Amino acid sequence: MKIILTVLFLSFISINPAQAANPNGLWLTENGRSAISIETCGDKTCGYIAWVTEGGMKYDFKNPKEALRGQAICGLQIMQGFEKGEEANKWVNGKIYKADEGDIYNANFKLMDDNNKMVVRGYVGIPLLGKSQTWKRVAAAQYPKCVKP
Numbered sequence: 001m002k003i004i005l006t007v008l009f010l011s012f013i014s015i016n017p018a019q020a021a022n023p024n025g026l027w028l029t030e031n032g033r034s035a036i037s038i039e040t041c042g043d044k045t046c047g048y049i050a051w052v053t054e055g056g057m058k059y060d061f062k063n064p065k066e067a068l069r070g071q072a073i074c075g076l077q078i079m080q081g082f083e084k085g086e087e088a089n090k091w092v093n094g095k096i097y098k099a100d101e102g103d104i105y106n107a108n109f110k111l112m113d114d115n116n117k118m119v120v121r122g123y124v125g126i127p128l129l130g131k132s133q134t135w136k137r138v139a140a141a142q143y144p145k146c147v148k149p
Contacts, residue, residue, distance in 0.1 A: 021089040021111045026050060026140050027118055030133040033057075035143040036078065038118075045091055047079030049099075051143040058149050062102025073099060074146035082109065089115070096122050105130070 023038045023045060035051035052058070052073055060076060063069045082094030089111040096107040105122035112119060116137045123130025 021115055023091065023109070023111055023115075023118060026138050026143060027135040028138045028143065029135055034073075035138060036135070038079070041080070044080070045082040045084075045094070046077060049073055049076045049078060050140075050145050052146050057099060060099050060102075062099065064102055064104065072148040074148045079107070082107070096120065098122070 024040060025038060027036045027038060027047075028034075029036065033053045033056050034049055036047045037050035038045060038047045040046075057073045060071050060073055061069055063071070076097075076099065078097040078099065080095050082091040084090075085092040085108070087110070090108065091110075092108045094107045094109075095104055097104050105124060106127075107120060107122045108127060109118050109120040111117070118135045118137070119132050120135060121127055121130050121132045
C-alpha cells in the first residue's frame, strides 16, 4: 500500500503545468487580422499565416528580399528559429516578420493564462527596445485555413 501511495504521490508532483507548456496550435493576433499556426520545425519553433480576415493582405509586397515580393500571405512563414528558453513557458532567439511593414525583428514569446495567451515581443537589439502583442489561442474550426490566391 505504501508503494502505491508513493507512486501516486510522485506522479502528481512530477506533473507540472509549466512543463506542459506547448505553443503549437492556432493563435489570433492582437489586431484580429490574422491567425498564426505555431509548429515545431525541426528542433525549433516557427509560425505560418493560416488565416487572414476578409479583405486582409493577400500578397507580400514589402518583403526585404526582392525575389520574395508578391508571394501569397497565406501560408507565409513569419516566425522562425525560436528555441525553448530557460523558463518553462518562454521561447527565445527567434525572428518575426511583420509583412505589412516588410521588417524582420528579433523576437521572444511567453505563454500565459494556462497556455491560452501568448505575449510576443519583437525588438531591435535588446528586448527592452521593442513592442509586445498579446495573441490568444483559438480553435481551428473558428478560423478556417486560408487558401493561396
